[in-house]
Amino acid sequence: MDDGTIAPAGVYVYRLGAYVYSSAPPDRDSNRSDYLFIKRAVDENNEPILYADYWGYDDKGTPADEFDDAFIYFIRWYSLYDTAHRNASAVRLVLFDPDVNPVGEWGLEAAPCIAHAGSADGLVAIPTDDDGDGLYDEDCPDGVDNDGDGVQNEDTAGAMHGLLFHLPTYLFSKSGEYRFLVYFMDEHSIDDKAHRTRVALGLNAQADMLPILWVGNDEYRATQFQIAWVRIPLEPPTLT
């Protein structure tokens, strides 16, 4: 990094751009969408929400068979915004293990969105008229009072979403920090000089998998208890 230190291992999202000033007119290109943006949600203290929420466990109705089980995680509120009011064309989730190796990738087009009563609308990027003035995407996506009406963050949410997704438990075979990278493809091939759909700058979230989990300060028959829950991981199943 600039100070000479080595960046810690992690999932970094970046935009690579190139500019040619000598051409007429000047030309530019980027490996990320110029139209589609994802904005990370903040918590009640205005801090960015960096962690995916553990949402539950799905044993698929077969509690004795762990190989079909799934963890359910929740990517908390994010806004998807497209400057030309088009929806995204696809969304993918990549799971990275604690060694930052990708261990799985899934399409999330059918993932239920908590913000919209569980409907599978995670690709919708058209904002709603939150302030009811008949105008859309004022001030988007930077949250600055660009239209000069003295009000900030009008409709800046774009389309708010919160996706639930199921991931096989056997993929969580290591202890440590798992990272979820969600990326959306835009729907602007017609606008691109090479007719490409491009990826919006990704959104990542993190979840910790503890091999020995403390469970405590709960009660059973008016007596508090504490538990050290030792989770001996499954290896990925092998079809025989």
Place this chain on the structure above:
Amino acid sequence: MGAYSSRATNANVKGVKTNVLAPVSNTGNPDVDLPSVQHYIWTKVLAKARAGDLRKGTIFAAVNGAFFNHTAYPYPLVGRVGEGLWPWTGNPVMYCRWVFGISPSLSFKVWRMVLKGSHYDIPDAVSSFPFGLSGVGCLIHEGRSIIDPNEALEGFNEMDGCYARTLCAWTYNRHDLFLVWAKGDPLLDTGLGAGWTWVDARQFLTDFLPYGLYSMNRARVKQFNISDGLMLDGGSHSDFIYIRIKRDVPALNGSDQELKTIIRNHYAEVHDAVTDGGWYVRGNRSLLQAYVEP
């Protein structure tokens, strides 16, 4: 369609072991010398901290186990403890009680003790299990609740008493192990509850634990199917500790107390007697520990 095959791995959980604790000092005063699960785990943590070897992700957890003779000092073992070698340390017992073994690959098995001469001891089949405890009580064996007190812990008739308890329990598939400590003691005004009877402890494993564990946001974590549950200890000596290192700890210098404070306040999630308000004088002669070291 296809059949799945898999095996458990101990790649993450580096150890589930049993140890015999030595007195923490040798003053001759049982209250001072009391060996403690907490002292044992903190000693390991402090040694690593001083060596600059305490890494993020290191987790220790332990409960005490095995019954002991209150009338003798230092408290002699009632039963045996596997410390990684064969034969196990300790003594045979007068009654037919229970033994569990843990292998290095974290497999697990429970037996009833067998009569050898005039006393009950561990079966020869245990020899392939370097860790474990004998002389303990059984709450559930292979899915069957042990109702008869004389079968659960022969020669013991205080099962109706409400006390603090330590238990361990495994699921059928051996992928989940629980080290449980129930607080409370009728002799201590701790405000934490009156503890559990044996029936409470058994029903905790059959009625609560399989369905009752929730994450921080109250999402159900899983449904468990408990196959074996063992009663490790009861009374105010029951002991529990959990330490999770949240950040790499630089090499530290200072007294034990200073280092504990630094680690507790800045580097670790700790659940021990201090976080419980310091009510308990704890200690026993053996412990069941689980740990992960990255």
